[in-house]
Amino acid sequence: xxxxxxxxxxxxxxxxxxxxxxxxxxxxxxxxxxxxxxxxxxxxxxxxxxxxxxxxxxxxxxxxxxxxxxxxxxxxxxxxxxxxxxxxxxxxxxxxxxxxxxxxxxxxxxxxxxxxxxxxxxxxxxxxxxxxxxxxxxxxxxxxxxxxxxxxxxxxxxxxxxxxxxxxxxxxxxxxxxxxxxxxxxxxxxxxxxxxxxxxxxxxxxxxxxxxxxxxxxxxxxxxxxxxxxxxxxxxxxxxxxxxxxxxxxxx
Numbered sequence: 001x002x003x004x005x006x007x008x009x010x011x012x013x014x015x016x017x018x019x020x021x022x023x024x025x026x027x028x029x030x031x032x033x034x035x036x037x038x039x040x041x042x043x044x045x046x047x048x049x050x051x052x053x054x055x056x057x058x059x060x061x062x063x064x065x066x067x068x069x070x071x072x073x074x075x076x077x078x079x080x081x082x083x084x085x086x087x088x089x090x091x092x093x094x095x096x097x098x099x100x101x102x103x104x105x106x107x108x109x110x111x112x113x114x115x116x117x118x119x120x121x122x123x124x125x126x127x128x129x130x131x132x133x134x135x136x137x138x139x140x141x142x143x144x145x146x147x148x149x150x151x152x153x154x155x156x157x158x159x160x161x162x163x164x165x166x167x168x169x170x171x172x173x174x175x176x177x178x179x180x181x182x183x184x185x186x187x188x189x190x191x192x193x194x195x196x197x198x199x200x201x202x203x204x205x206x207x208x209x210x211x212x213x214x215x216x217x218x219x220x221x222x223x224x225x226x227x228x229x230x231x232x233x234x235x236x237x238x239x240x241x242x243x244x245x246x247x248x249x250x251x252x
Contacts, residue, residue: 030219033130033172036074039227039237040067043212044197045220050130051170052219053163055192057177058201063210064176065089066234067201068133069101071174075131076106083129087115087139087149101234115149117142117158121165129171134162136176137191159191192216203230210235 032047041047044054058064065086072082086094094111110127114120117140124132134140140158141149148154159175166173175195192198196218203210212226227238 033075033078033080035071036077037071037237038239040071040212042224043199043214043226045217045224048131048172049196049219050172051166052172052196053166053194054172054174054197054199055177055195056174056199056201057179059179062201062203063228063230063235064201065135066097066101066230067212067228068135068174068176069094069097070234072109072131072133073102073106076108079108080131081127081129082106082109082131082133083112083124083127084109084133084135085112085114085120086135087113088135089113100232115139115141117161121161124165124169124171128169132162132166132171132173134173134175136178137162138178156190159194163194209238 030049032049034047035041048054056064056068069084072084075082084094089097091111091113094113098105098109098111110123110129112120112123114123120134120140137155137158138150141147141154142157142161145153145157162173162175165171175191177191195216197214198216199212199214201210201212208229208231210228210230212228214220214222214224216222225241227241228235229238
């Protein structure tokens with residue numbers, strides 16, 4: 001329905017949202033994609049929820065990109081179409097990392113070195129992936145704004161565009177974010193508020209142990225942790241964390 005304002009412009013009147021008693025709302029179980037990386041799946045609450053938006057933070061070099069590339073490796077075996085977008089690495093650098101963590105390079109994994117959000121959306125529409133990874137949101141910028149990549153307005157704008165992309169196309173999106181010196185996720189808090197899950201990947205740079213935990217999870221608990229060990233061929237799961245801590249103590 002349209003009406004004409006006093007200035008002569010046509011105004012579109014928004015349709016009111018449907019209102020129902022809570023008891024009349026049907027319960028729907030969210031559809032999940034199990035990656036096969038048990039430590040990762042458990043932290044998320046049993047796998048990746050389709051259409052979810054997940055923010056992954058951690059210190060530079062801690063293994064965020066490596067972990068997500070290994071997730072891509074596992075999902076590619078299920079023939080899931082994936083798009084890995086990096087504004088920090090060239091295609092050659094991504095290929096070098098993939099050669100280290102993947103025994104065979106998957107055909108369903110598409111990689112892109114890009115920082116323009118609108119270009120990412122165009123490629124997304126062509127490939128139609130079920131899984132999208134952005135490394136990192138601080139390097140993305142939208143042509144709709146004049147501010148520099150990494151600014152508060154750009155991070156907020158790109159975060160909202162990614163949320164719309166994931167919800168309307170039923171695509172799971174993982175966004176890598178840098179952390180500040182104090183350990184907080186860089187960028188405006190609004191990004192943390194709009195995502196469904198906030199993960200933190202931490203560990204000592206000089207040590208092998210890495211811990212993945214959720215600080216926010218709309219689809220599961222935040223009481224679980226996932227443990228990994230950084231090795232030359234990537235990250236391996238640690239099933240007995242207590243034993244690992246005891247080993248490290250004995251070495252001291």
